[in-house]
Amino acid sequence: MKPFVRMLAATCFSLVTAVAAAASYPEKPIRLVVPFPPGGTTDMLGRILATRLSEALGKQVVVDNRPGAGGTIGTDIVAKSPADGYTLLFGSLATQSINTTLYKHLPFDAQKDFTPVALFASVPNILVVNPKVQAKSVQELVQYAKQHPGALNMGSAGNGTTNHLSGELFKTMAGVQIVHVPYKGSGPAMADLLANQVQLMFDNLPGSLPHVKAGRLRALAVTSARRSPALPEVPTMMEAGIAGYEADVRFGVMGPRGLPHAVVSRLSTEIARIAQDKAVRDKLLQQGATSVSATPDQFGALMRQDAEKWANVIRNSGATLD
Numbered sequence: 001m002k003p004f005v006r007m008l009a010a011t012c013f014s015l016v017t018a019v020a021a022a023a024s025y026p027e028k029p030i031r032l033v034v035p036f037p038p039g040g041t042t043d044m045l046g047r048i049l050a051t052r053l054s055e056a057l058g059k060q061v062v063v064d065n066r067p068g069a070g071g072t073i074g075t076d077i078v079a080k081s082p083a084d085g086y087t088l089l090f091g092s093l094a095t096q097s098i099n100t101t102l103y104k105h106l107p108f109d110a111q112k113d114f115t116p117v118a119l120f121a122s123v124p125n126i127l128v129v130n131p132k133v134q135a136k137s138v139q140e141l142v143q144y145a146k147q148h149p150g151a152l153n154m155g156s157a158g159n160g161t162t163n164h165l166s167g168e169l170f171k172t173m174a175g176v177q178i179v180h181v182p183y184k185g186s187g188p189a190m191a192d193l194l195a196n197q198v199q200l201m202f203d204n205l206p207g208s209l210p211h212v213k214a215g216r217l218r219a220l221a222v223t224s225a226r227r228s229p230a231l232p233e234v235p236t237m238m239e240a241g242i243a244g245y246e247a248d249v250r251f252g253v254m255g256p257r258g259l260p261h262a263v264v265s266r267l268s269t270e271i272a273r274i275a276q277d278k279a280v281r282d283k284l285l286q287q288g289a290t291s292v293s294a295t296p297d298q299f300g301a302l303m304r305q306d307a308e309k310w311a312n313v314i315r316n317s318g319a320t321l322d
Helices: 003-023 041-057 069-079 093-102 138-147 162-174 186-194 205-213 261-275 278-286 296-317
Strands: 030-034 061-065 087-092 114-129 153-156 179-182 200-204 218-222 248-256
Touching (some): 030 069, 041 087, 041 114, 041 205, 041 248, 041 261, 069 087, 069 248, 093 162, 093 248, 114 138, 114 162, 114 205, 114 296, 162 296, 186 200, 186 205, 200 205, 205 218, 248 261, 248 296, 261 278
Parallel strands (some): 030 061, 030 087, 153 179, 153 200
Antiparallel strands (some): 114 200, 114 218, 114 248
């Protein structure tokens, strides 16, 4: 057999083998890496998806929490895994967009080393203030901040977190000077906000929801483009007068670079179906999340847009981690 013919035969065999493997996918349990600790928003949403995806695929989808370095450790595990569909990432705005600029020496390329599979949910941040703050609206808060530059303190879960950067975007777009006070996690920040040691915070909606409903915090706006069904009476930041402001935290599934098209198609179809299921939508709503769906190409485009948008915010804020 001539070399060219042998090479052609080998290529055809490889393609046939890949197609056959994708057609029978999955043949064993799937590992869904959540690059954050158990109990957080990413973990809760990932477990909701894993349970329903196990039922849809007929094979167990096991959540594997691999926290550390702002999501970098778990994300890197997936980037370096075989592209066979058996190790997937439940990633977020932080892992695929923010960390690209925030960390100067990532061990992977967040855009090139992953195959977008499917969006699943989005969670807005919410601007909350201690009830002792006199402002009853975003515009009143902006007016007070302009009249008293540097008098207000803004807590966050730490430098470079989505609530920190949502606040930095607000400060830039509203033209106000507010002091950022980073904490080691949202728990300590929330404790000081409730004690009025800091006056405001852009928190993940699930974390603030109980306090808002109990009257311990006042909600001024959500950061999403649309109002949250969890707090329909609270306006969006755009409705509250900050034109063009939008800061949704998106969550979705990705695989390593080179994931077979048939595997991507199977997973994206099932995840989109799960996201539109009423029981799932209701369960997400309890966590302050909204189900969303997009094609793999649309998901990839959103990640690239988010990376560019938040790179500017990070550079303007001066935040950096390594």
